[in-house]
Amino acid sequence: MNKTKSKVLSLILASAMIVSSFSSLNFASAATTRETGVLNTTGDKDTLYLASQTTPAAAVSLATLLGAVTVETYDHDVIGSGDFVSYTHASGDRLVKINSDGDLTLKKEASGKEVITVTYEADYTRNDKDVVVRASKDITIYSDVVGVDFIAEDDATITATPTVADRPDAYSSAAVNDTDLTLGVYTVAADTDGVTAKYSRSATTFSTAAGDPNEVKFSKSSSNTFKVAAADINVTTPGAIKLALKPNTSSGLTPVGSETLKVKLDNDTSFTDFKVAVAKKWRASVTSEVNKKSGTTYINKAAAIPDWDNWDSTEKAKAQAISGYEVVANTSLKVLGGTIGNVSTAANTDTVSVEDGTVGDIKANQVAVEGGSVGTVKVKGTAPTVDVKDGKVKAIDAKTAVVTIDGGTISGNVVGKTVAIDSNDEEIATTINGDVTAKDASAPTVTVDSSSDAAVKVTGTVKGDVTLSSENVTVGAVDADYTNNVTFDGFVGTLKALKNATKAAITVDGDSKVTVSGKVIADSVTIEDAGKLTLEEASLNSVDGDGTLAIPAGKLFIEDSMVDVTLQLTSGLVAGATAFQAYSDAVTDGDFVTLGYTLEQKSANSDVDKFVIKSVNFAGVQFDKSDLTIAKGQSSTLTVSAYPTATALPAGASIAWDIDANDDYITMTTEGNTATIKVVDFNKDYATDNKATITATVVDADGNEYDDYVAATATVTATALPTSTVTLDTTKPVTVGTGAVYQYIAKSSSAAVMTAASSDTQIATVELFNAADPRGYKFQIKGLAVGTATITTTDANGATATLTVNVTKVEGTLKADTTTYTFAPGKVYDVKFSTTGTTAVPVVTVNGKVVSIAPRGNGVYRVTAQNPGTAFVVATVGNTHVSVKFVVANGAASVGVKGNNVSTLK
Numbered sequence: 001m002n003k004t005k006s007k008v009l010s011l012i013l014a015s016a017m018i019v020s021s022f023s024s025l026n027f028a029s030a031a032t033t034r035e036t037g038v039l040n041t042t043g044d045k046d047t048l049y050l051a052s053q054t055t056p057a058a059a060v061s062l063a064t065l066l067g068a069v070t071v072e073t074y075d076h077d078v079i080g081s082g083d084f085v086s087y088t089h090a091s092g093d094r095l096v097k098i099n100s101d102g103d104l105t106l107k108k109e110a111s112g113k114e115v116i117t118v119t120y121e122a123d124y125t126r127n128d129k130d131v132v133v134r135a136s137k138d139i140t141i142y143s144d145v146v147g148v149d150f151i152a153e154d155d156a157t158i159t160a161t162p163t164v165a166d167r168p169d170a171y172s173s174a175a176v177n178d179t180d181l182t183l184g185v186y187t188v189a190a191d192t193d194g195v196t197a198k199y200s201r202s203a204t205t206f207s208t209a210a211g212d213p214n215e216v217k218f219s220k221s222s223s224n225t226f227k228v229a230a231a232d233i234n235v236t237t238p239g240a241i242k243l244a245l246k247p248n249t250s251s252g253l254t255p256v257g258s259e260t261l262k263v264k265l266d267n268d269t270s271f272t273d274f275k276v277a278v279a280k281k282w283r284a285s286v287t288s289e290v291n292k293k294s295g296t297t298y299i300n301k302a303a304a305i306p307d308w309d310n311w312d313s314t315e316k317a318k319a320q321a322i323s324g325y326e327v328v329a330n331t332s333l334k335v336l337g338g339t340i341g342n343v344s345t346a347a348n349t350d351t352v353s354v355e356d357g358t359v360g361d362i363k364a365n366q367v368a369v370e371g372g373s374v375g376t377v378k379v380k381g382t383a384p385t386v387d388v389k390d391g392k393v394k395a396i397d398a399k400t401a402v403v404t405i406d407g408g409t410i411s412g413n414v415v416g417k418t419v420a421i422d423s424n425d426e427e428i429a430t431t432i433n434g435d436v437t438a439k440d441a442s443a444p445t446v447t448v449d450s451s452s453d454a455a456v457k458v459t460g461t462v463k464g465d466v467t468l469s470s471e472n473v474t475v476g477a478v479d480a481d482y483t484n485n486v487t488f489d490g491f492v493g494t495l496k497a498l499k500n501a502t503k504a505a506i507t508v509d510g511d512s513k514v515t516v517s518g519k520v521i522a523d524s525v526t527i528e529d530a531g532k533l534t535l536e537e538a539s540l541n542s543v544d545g546d547g548t549l550a551i552p553a554g555k556l557f558i559e560d561s562m563v564d565v566t567l568q569l570t571s572g573l574v575a576g577a578t579a580f581q582a583y584s585d586a587v588t589d590g591d592f593v594t595l596g597y598t599l600e601q602k603s604a605n606s607d608v609d610k611f612v613i614k615s616v617n618f619a620g621v622q623f624d625k626s627d628l629t630i631a632k633g634q635s636s637t638l639t640v641s642a643y644p645t646a647t648a649l650p651a652g653a654s655i656a657w658d659i660d661a662n663d664d665y666i667t668m669t670t671e672g673n674t675a676t677i678k679v680v681d682f683n684k685d686y687a688t689d690n691k692a693t694i695t696a697t698v699v700d701a702d703g704n705e706y707d708d709y710v711a712a713t714a715t716v717t718a719t720a721l722p723t724s725t726v727t728l729d730t731t732k733p734v735t736v737g738t739g740a741v742y743q744y745i746a747k748s749s750s751a752a753v754m755t756a757a758s759s760d761t762q763i764a765t766v767e768l769f770n771a772a773d774p775r776g777y778k779f780q781i782k783g784l785a786v787g788t789a790t791i792t793t794t795d796a797n798g799a800t801a802t803l804t805v806n807v808t809k810v811e812g813t814l815k816a817d818t819t820t821y822t823f824a825p826g827k828v829y830d831v832k833f834s835t836t837g838t839t840a841v842p843v844v845t846v847n848g849k850v851v852s853i854a855p856r857g858n859g860v861y862r863v864t865a866q867n868p869g870t871a872f873v874v875a876t877v878g879n880t881h882v883s884v885k886f887v888v889a890n891g892a893a894s895v896g897v898k899g900n901n902v903s904t905l906k
Contacts, residue, residue: 035131036133038073039118039120045067048141049142049197050106050144051190054108056105057105057190057194062103062118069081072135076482083120085120090116093111095110095114111150114140115138117138118136144197146190149186152169153168153171162188162198164198168186174245176256181243183261184240186201186239187202201238204239206241207235215264224255225277226246227243241261243261243276258278259277279326283327286303288331289333290340291308291338292336296323297323301318323338324339324340326341326343329344329345329346329350340359342362350364350366354391356391362376366384367379367385369390377395378397378398386398388404393411395412396413403416409432413434413436414434419447422449424452429455429687435460436464448468449467450687455472460476464481464484465485466487469490470491485505492513497516498520505525506525510528512533514531515534519538524540527543530547540557543562543565545564551568552569552570564592573596573644574616578610578612578613579612584603596643597613597615599611618643618649619644621643624640629719630717630719634679637676654698654699655699657695665689668694695713722797724750728744728803730745735808735904736783737807737903741783742783743779743780744778745773746779747776748796750799754794756794757792761784763786763787764791765781781803785807790803808904811905812835812838814833814905815903816831817831819899820896820897821886821895822892822895823893824888824894825866825868826865828865829863830862831873832861833875841877842876844874850867850869851863879906880903882902
């Protein structure tokens with residue numbers, strides 16, 4: 001066959017299919033094809049540190065400041081350096097201007113932070129057509145004025161010698177066990193290009209003497225947190241201001257609090273105010289352990305670690321109570337129990353391990369979680385690692401780390417340099433309720449296995465060079481990111497999608513049975529003997545191997561070759577139908593094996609052949625479904641039929657059923673061509689008991705299996721609860737004011753009872769408002785304090801949905817003095833509506849005929865109960881409303897919930 005021609009055509013068709021499959025990438029008309037690509041910079045540089053002068057320096061090429069700028073296509077072909085197109089101001093100060101040539105000018109005496117979005121483009125040829133690839137990237141710019149001092153964190157790496165470096169971080173708060181808080185004072189000079197910043201310690205020596213040009217003082221004459229006397233402010237070292245803390249005489253710890261430090265910078269005649277604080281934070285300067293004893297969280301004060309198992313007054317004297325404290329560790333830290341806030345390490349080589357307890361976010365070089373609950377895990381330093389064996393983790397955001405997950409639950413996404421997911425303990429399942437992405441530039445490997453046969457589940461998409469193993473592994477989807485490979489090594493299961501595989505090699509080994517929903521576009525597919533790949537639709541460059549490719553008739557296109565593989569047509573198998581298509585001369589009838597049919601090769605057009613079904617004959621049996629998920633106490637059926645449909649078993653042949661299962665958990669009964677599978681129990685400890693394989697084979701009159709006929713197989717997965725999803729009528733983050741409320745509707749696909757909870761009840765609370773709303777469960781959120789909280793709604797089957805709530809300071813409100821009220825027909829109740837921050841008068845309405853309303857003046861409305869039922873009296877100002885629930889019931893006592901029912905004016 002003409003392989004060269006086929007290969008060229010394959011690239012053309014594959015490209016065409018990619019563009020059509022990713023139509024969002026094309027943002028211009030067909031006459032001027034454009035694609036969205038990726039903008040790369042040297043070392044993925046996305047931050048610039050600049051020095052502004054009293055007169056603007058000469059313009060500098062943005063590409064030079066960023067290092068080499070290259071444009072890459074969405075499928076990772078590196079085109080090379082592109083041409084600057086534009087920039088836009090995204091946020092922050094306006095520090096720079098960039099001309100049409102991509103030359104950056106820094107404004108004179110500019111200081112602050114700006115985020116800009118820069119766009120480059122490059123020409124590319126795809127499908128023999130010229131394509132313009134545009135790529136954008138956000139760049140963060142920091143600028144300081146040359147020769148002007150600024151205050152930041154005390155950074156020992158910055159000396160008196162001006163050096164091109166990252167800008168020092170903002171100074172942080174002191175810990176309660178610190179003795180002082182040192183602020184670094186720095187200045188900036190411009191490098192040879194006139195704009196790149198060179199940082200150095202300021203030579204300024206400050207003074208505490210009143211009226212001096214560089215005076216430093218506190219705004220108050222007394223404080224509980226800092227020693228505010230002039231004699232206690234150490235300014236003897238140039239480029240540093242050292243503030244003494246004021247520890248409590250009994251505890252030796254400084255109370256949490258803040259003060260205002262006033263500093264004259266650069267001989268300024270006026271003071272600049274700086275807020276300095278002592279936070280609820282503990283600085284662990286020695287190897288430390290955290291544990292919970294008698295309801296309180298403790299940490300060792302010094303090098304001697306308490307004997308936690310023999311807790312007495314002697315051991316307690318070695319410990320300090322730190323419940324809820326942030327911890328900054330100067331060395332390794334182990335958490336055995338208790339509750340603490342965020343944890344970070346000062347050095348780039350230290351380890352944080354969690355065996356139990358509750359911990360906030362963690363940032364360290366080595367992170368190990370063996371139990372408990374932690375927030376988001378991040379890493380620092382060289383060769384970082386993240387190792388999770390049990391417990392709960394909010395998310396892992398560690399693109400430079402080797403991530404290993406052998407058990408436990410990750411609530412969100414996992415990002416690592418490489419990611420290995422497994423279950424090493426048969427009693428500990430591994431669950432990731434998000435996406436998994438590997439970021440290594442050369443080998444972004446993700447492996448998902450179940451060595452112990454415990455359940456391993458990734459609900460989202462696994463992205464990278466992916467290997468899936470074991471029948472106890474469940475994965476939502478796989479993303480090959482165009483250039484990576486996908487390997488199924490003993491994997492038995494179904495994927496919702498296998499996407500972005502246009503340059504990928506897909507391998508299905510002999511122990512794998514893989515089903516993929518949606519269309520698959522891939523470079524090569526190898527299916528080893530006894531392996532099976534079932535697809536809904538595919539365009540494949542090449543297929544080989546002694547296994548089986550199963551696909552509906554008419555849903556396959558082969559670009560280059562199909563060799564040795566057995567092609568099973570899962571539907572549409574009738575004489576005269578097209579089995580598949582291929583480029584001319586790419587495939588001949590003898591290259592592969594048919595199953596239950598013969599083919600005739602015809603020309604579809606000058607470039608494409610079609611393979612038409614000539615005849616069909618009995619080849620085995622098939623099930624009406626390949627996968628069943630059944631909840632405990634429920635059952636489902638499987639029906640077997642001849643393959644191809646409408647053919648008949650040979651004379652004297654019959655069908656034999658078999659189940660491979662633990663019948664304490666999954667059972668099967670058969671009647672004729674139908675099997676009923678029932679899940680009688682669910683094993684929460686051993687995942688293998690929650691799996692079964694159903695097989696139907698063709699046997700002769702003596703019960704011997706026919707080797708030449710294909711068998712039907714189906715997998716059964718038992719679940720503890722029915723499959724369910726929770727959907728909210730609000731999907732984007734919402735903003736409410738302090739004291740205001742927001743209502744949302746939640747619905748369970750299984751009609752299960754639902755509850756809701758807030759991640760931080762100090763910021764926002766949530767309660768059920770109306771379980772009988774015809775749209776679903778209505779919940780009400782109330783903002784309490786400025787901040788962000790996550791509201792999680794859960795149904796009785798364990799399905800969840802989340803909503804982010806941002807609580808802001810109230811500028812204007814619409815209020816009702818009542819939340820709910822119940823009374824009998826004929827009874828009355830007065831409700832009052834009022835506003836703040838506006839002179840608008842609320843418009844008050846009511847739905848239905850359950851109650852009537854009448855104004856009584858001054859925002860008061862009389863509500864009269866008319867008929868049994870539920871009604872809502874709603875007050876509206878512009879786009880803001882607040883509602884009061886009224887329940888009318890015969891014989892009901894008059895009772896209600898008073899209190900502010902508040903909405904923030906929009």
